[in-house]
Amino acid sequence: MDQLKSDKIADQKLLIELQQTQMNSVQETVKSEMKSWAITVKKNSNVNQRNVKQLTENTVKQAVRAVNEEERRSKNLMIYGWQEKEKEADFEVIKAAKEVFDAVDIYPLPHIHEAYRIGKKEQGKNRPIKVELESADDVESALRRARNLKDSDKLKNVYIGPDRTKENQLAHNELVKQMKLMISKDPSKHYFIRQKKICSVDKDLSSQTSTVVNVR
Known part of the structure; x- marks a missing residue:
């Protein structure tokens, strides 16, 4: 208790x-x-x-x-890596979003205004899913628990992240590159991105810290 x-x-x-x-x-x-x-x-x-x-x-x-x-x-969430069907109904995309929220242990499940694929459809690629939620708090709750996805066999290759502008996405991608380089140089630490900065903690502490978040 x-x-x-x-x-x-x-x-x-x-x-x-x-x-x-x-x-x-x-x-x-x-x-x-x-x-x-x-x-x-x-x-x-x-x-x-x-x-x-x-x-x-x-x-x-x-x-x-x-x-x-x-x-x-701030009220939108992006889902990456969810398998896209050749012919996919709207309700299937919404169902996918609900499965993700269920996997990250959010209860009650947040209200979904809309969920839809974005971008040009290409053979062999899965377009990301944009999910519009009731509030920014719902998005933050999901992001805080994003690490739980790795515990699901079905969703271990699925990632969630905030809805960024193209400029912010490019800046984030650059941070990811820098973070991967830091990991290769010193794998003894757990690295993550928060508030547009690369942060790190000792791996034995990261498992005890509920505020550590990894997002794509």
Whole structure:
């Protein structure tokens, strides 16, 4: 009973940390957009008042769109590696998502708004599945338990991850390459990516740390 209470407290602390991280990300997006505007104005000191006003409005709109996009994506989850059938019905894709959530031990199962394949269909390749959920908390709960997939014979080759933009995906792929290089140089540690940084812990500690998450 004490262990269950301890685990619940740990999960709550992690959830608060993840929510704060998401809020910080939104704030950084707005700051970045406004900084870009300030630099542009500085470089073009002869811009008239009307152009400055228009530039300000456009920059704010871009920042708001970026924030809205970030919030929307935070409620999405990506499933990679699920076998794609030649003719696949919509309900089969939703069923696949439910099986993944069941395998990572999320109860009750999160409400799924939509689940569908994305990308161009190619012979011999499995397109990823995008799952739209009720809240960002549901996504974070699934990501925290992503490591449980490796315990399933059927889903050991299935991975889950957040819904990233193309730019973020490229940056993440670069981090993965760097992480693989670090693993080859020092396999005594457990490496993982968190908050766009490569982190590591001793392997004997990683098995005891519930907050360690591996995502694709």
